[in-house]
Amino acid sequence: MDRGISLQMIGKLLGHRVAATTQRYAHLARDVVATVNDELGEAMTAAIARDASPDGKVIKLRGRWGRSVGK
Numbered sequence: 001m002d003r004g005i006s007l008q009m010i011g012k013l014l015g016h017r018v019a020a021t022t023q024r025y026a027h028l029a030r031d032v033v034a035t036v037n038d039e040l041g042e043a044m045t046a047a048i049a050r051d052a053s054p055d056g057k058v059i060k061l062r063g064r065w066g067r068s069v070g071k
Helices: 008-013 021-024 028-050
Strands: none
Touching: 008 021
């Protein structure tokens, strides 16, 4: 399922005759998504901490035309 394979196809490959049998185990794939989400969150947090302004000041971003973003 995480590679775009349908639940129906997985059931056929496993020899399940009823889709409900495959569905019973589908929740296990959600654990993989949660793990990847946690890893990405940790990487982003580390990147933000590494690139933070040393004096603690907020750095304003400039938009495409030189204006401050959000104005």
